[in-house]
Amino acid sequence: MIKTIHCNEIIQAVADLCLQANLELPRDVQNAIEKAKNKEQCALAKEMLEQIQKNHSIAKEQSLPLCQDTGTAVVFLEIGQDVHIDGGLLYDAIQQGVAQGYQEHYLRKSIVSHPWLRTNTKNNTPAIIHSEIVAGDHLKITLAPKGGGAENMSSLKMLTPAAGVEGIKKFVIQTVKEAGPNPCPPIVVGVGIGGNFEKSALLAKKALLRPIGSRNPQEENARLEEELYQKINALGIGIQGFGGNTTALAVHVETYPCHIASMPVAVNINCHVARHKTVIL
Amino acid sequence: MPISLHTPFETTDLLPLKSGDQVTISGIIYTARDTAHKKMTQLLEEGKELPLPIQGAVIYYAGPCPTPPGKIIGSVGPTTSGRMDSYTPAMIQAGLKGMIGKGKRSLEVQRACQEQKAVYFATIGGAAALMAGCVKSARVIAYPELGAEAIYELEVENLPAVVVDDCYGNDLYERQDQLSSPS
Numbered sequence: 001m002i003k004t005i006h007c008n009e010i011i012q013a014v015a016d017l018c019l020q021a022n023l024e025l026p027r028d029v030q031n032a033i034e035k036a037k038n039k040e041q042c043a044l045a046k047e048m049l050e051q052i053q054k055n056h057s058i059a060k061e062q063s064l065p066l067c068q069d070t071g072t073a074v075v076f077l078e079i080g081q082d083v084h085i086d087g088g089l090l091y092d093a094i095q096q097g098v099a100q101g102y103q104e105h106y107l108r109k110s111i112v113s114h115p116w117l118r119t120n121t122k123n124n125t126p127a128i129i130h131s132e133i134v135a136g137d138h139l140k141i142t143l144a145p146k147g148g149g150a151e152n153m154s155s156l157k158m159l160t161p162a163a164g165v166e167g168i169k170k171f172v173i174q175t176v177k178e179a180g181p182n183p184c185p186p187i188v189v190g191v192g193i194g195g196n197f198e199k200s201a202l203l204a205k206k207a208l209l210r211p212i213g214s215r216n217p218q219e220e221n222a223r224l225e226e227e228l229y230q231k232i233n234a235l236g237i238g239i240q241g242f243g244g245n246t247t248a249l250a251v252h253v254e255t256y257p258c259h260i261a262s263m264p265v266a267v268n269i270n271c272h273v274a275r276h277k278t279v280i281l
Numbered sequence: 282m283p284i285s286l287h288t289p290f291e292t293t294d295l296l297p298l299k300s301g302d303q304v305t306i307s308g309i310i311y312t313a314r315d316t317a318h319k320k321m322t323q324l325l326e327e328g329k330e331l332p333l334p335i336q337g338a339v340i341y342y343a344g345p346c347p348t349p350p351g352k353i354i355g356s357v358g359p360t361t362s363g364r365m366d367s368y369t370p371a372m373i374q375a376g377l378k379g380m381i382g383k384g385k386r387s388l389e390v391q392r393a394c395q396e397q398k399a400v401y402f403a404t405i406g407g408a409a410a411l412m413a414g415c416v417k418s419a420r421v422i423a424y425p426e427l428g429a430e431a432i433y434e435l436e437v438e439n440l441p442a443v444v445v446d447d448c449y450g451n452d453l454y455e456r457q458d459q460l461s462s463p464s
Contacts, residue, residue: 044301044303044443047303048405051405051408051411051441052405052407052408054408054411055405055407055408055409055410055411058410058411058413058414059356059410062352062410062413062414063349064346064349064352064355064356064409064410064413065346065355065356065409065410066356066407066409066410067356067358067406067407067408067409068343068344068345068346068355068356068357068358068409068429069344069358069360069409070346106346106347106348106349106355107346107347108344108345108346108347108355108356108429109428109429110429118316120428122428147407148360148361149360149361149383149384149406152361180384180385180454181383181384181385181403181454182361182363182383182384182385184383184406184407236457237457238457240383240403240405240406240443241384241385241403241453241454241457242443242453242457243457271406271407272407273407
């Protein structure tokens with residue numbers, strides 16, 4: 001059976017996601033911050049975590065965005081192959097929803113139309129859309145507003161097989177260390193390994209969406225996540241770079257088969273305002 | 282207890298501050314980001330007047346969200362200060378005394394802070410609704426065409442911050458590095 005979804009429904013759903021994602025963090029991120037606060041030994045870092053939590057309450061009470069950088073709108077679509085979109089083009093509907101959401105809800109417009117000519121598009125479009133065709137008759141839309149500060153600290157390297165898993169660890173840790181206080185720690189670290197140049201970057205970005213506390217189902221990957229998590233937190237960058245026990249709330253690793261000559265590694269860093277919100281139509 | 286500071290700053294206000302001190306800042310501060318800095322340093326080069334009174338001034342590296350109806354300002358947290366590094370020594374030379382942002386500064390900025398007695402403060406990145414609550418009044422005073430990147434004059438009350446680079450060449454982030462670097 002083919003399910004029909006009208007574009008208007010998509011536009012409204014995306015506009016709503018823009019507001020919801022920017023006002024309230026997912027429960028798993030909130031819990032991770034609470035846990036970090038409870039185990040924090042450094043007084044200054046603990047106080048910063050308390051203020052971060054205070055920010056969550058104020059944002060919710062006053063309907064203000066958690067962060068003034070309401071980000072690039074990154075949209076992940078899971079399109080069931082039994083879905084028919086009616087009333088226009090799917091991508092147009094997504095873009096219209098983002099424009100509507102950012103304009104109606106007083107979110108900051110942070111997108112410029114050209115990388116060096118830099119004229120603001122004034123409605124935060126274009127969103128960056130990643131889509132996947134899946135089984136079923138649903139349309140799953142995830143909106144992940146991504147701030148510029150943490151995105152700027154991300155990195156990608158085309159390692160070769162000789163570097164081995166030690167080379168991967170070294171690159172991830174070096175990226176986090178060089179980022180230092182800039183990406184607003186405590187951070188979430190998404191690591192994409194394998195595939196090719198663009199696949200590794202997409203894996204890293206998608207890794208940021210995984211619930212904090214989850215582990216990659218593949219044992220080797222889960223072990224790497226744990227080791228990187230320990231090593232990153234031993235760097236002592238801490239909350240906002242002021243030191244302490246927690247630099248990363250989570251490290252998520254995703255892997256993919258790759259070419260015999262290659263071993264790409266992408267590290268995408270998210271700030272503590274690790275926003276994403278999903279709706280299924 | 283945090284140290285209470287009032288703008289504009291005199292050198293004597295800044296001399297007691299040490300990297301790592303917690304402070305609250307009250308009074309008038311000005312927002313400016315990348316493009317506003319580029320424009321202002323150009324004015325300095327041409328010997329022209331700046332759109333803000335620079336003597337003793339405090340600049341907040343921030344670009345707020347649009348102001349919702351009935352509110353003083355939208356969310357207004359700090360942006361990454363390092364992007365302003367290349368413009369900052371000239372601003373300090375012109376009289377700038379305080380900067381509020383987040384993240385590391387260049388050696389040139391740290392040196393300018395030391396030589397000209399200026400201070401770089403960090404506030405909490407991502408705590409933008411909390412910061413909006415510290416703003417008592419806001420108005421655009423220059424470059425309205427830049428939108429979020431315009432220069433806003435903000436009257437703030439008890440804006441929480443931490444001294445990163447003091448007047449003595451100390452840097453809070455570097456100190457953390459030394460504390461944690463493996464032997």
